[in-house]
Amino acid sequence: MKSKAMNNKATCNNLDLDSKLASLLGIRYILSENELDTASWIPIGDVTGDEGVFTLYQNRDALPMCFVVDRNSAYSGINEIASDFDEIIDKFRDQDTNLVVSGISEYSIDVNIEEDSKLIFMIPYTEGWTVKVDGTETDYYKECDFYMGIDISSGNHNIVLRYVPPLLGMGSIISVISILAFVLYAFYSKKYLKE
CATH class of the missing domain: 2.60.40 (Immunoglobulin-like)
Incomplete structure (x- = not known):
């Protein structure tokens, strides 16, 4: 996700990083090629990749878990x-x-x-x-x-x-029965095809 500064406003793929929306969505970190001029996003380090050096920013206002x-x-x-x-x-x-x-x-x-x-x-x-x-x-x-x-x-x-997904137990039982049915079918069909 690349960020850019437009009219001195920090944006990331058209998301205004100064707005509360990024924080309400729980966006905690972004990588940026450009320096962000915003109080909410604090630079915490640089990351070097194939496309260059990016700064890792942390959103100090992201809603917690x-x-x-x-x-x-x-x-x-x-x-x-x-x-x-x-x-x-x-x-x-x-x-x-x-x-x-x-x-x-x-x-x-x-x-x-x-x-x-x-x-x-x-x-x-x-x-x-x-x-x-x-x-x-x-x-x-x-x-x-x-x-x-x-x-x-x-x-x-x-x-x-x-x-735990609500139907996990039922799905597991159906899977085990299906596997057993397949094994029994394969065993008996082999036995009866030889005769």
């Missing part, structure tokens, strides 16, 4: 998150969180929550997730018409999210 909001907050959509974006980002910078990703379907998050709150995960809401807070399974719900959320009490917590 999860963030804490007041339990009474009711976001009905991403536009409302955008309207409170600066407040959410400021709170996040003060939050004590540690995220560990284990493969592509499991996350472990350590959080320190000051007061009873909602934790919003930047994961699309879908069936198949198991959410455990301190080892105890808890319900999750749809937040902002798209994301997952949970209610969480004050204190230090370890949250584990694990995803």
Whole structure:
């Protein structure tokens, strides 16, 4: 993804990097041939490739994997998150969180929550997730018409999210039966074709 400066405005494939959209989409890093003149994107190093030297920039305002909001907050959509974006980002910078990703379907998050709150995960809401807070399974719900959320009490917590596709077990059983049927068919057809 190449970026360019147009009229002193940082853009990346026509995405205005100064807008909140890049941050709301969770874009954390970009490579750029040109220097970006924006407060949100911080240069963190150079990368040399076949096409030259690029600067790696980090978006200091990208929404995190999860963030804490007041339990009474009711976001009905991403536009409302955008309207409170600066407040959410400021709170996040003060939050004590540690995220560990284990493969592509499991996350472990350590959080320190000051007061009873909602934790919003930047994961699309879908069936198949198991959410455990301190080892105890808890319900999750749809937040902002798209994301997952949970209610969480004050204190230090370890949250584990694990995803298993809803029909994985059924699909596995059908696959095993199909393989067995094929093996039996191949065995018996060979036996009867010889006779």
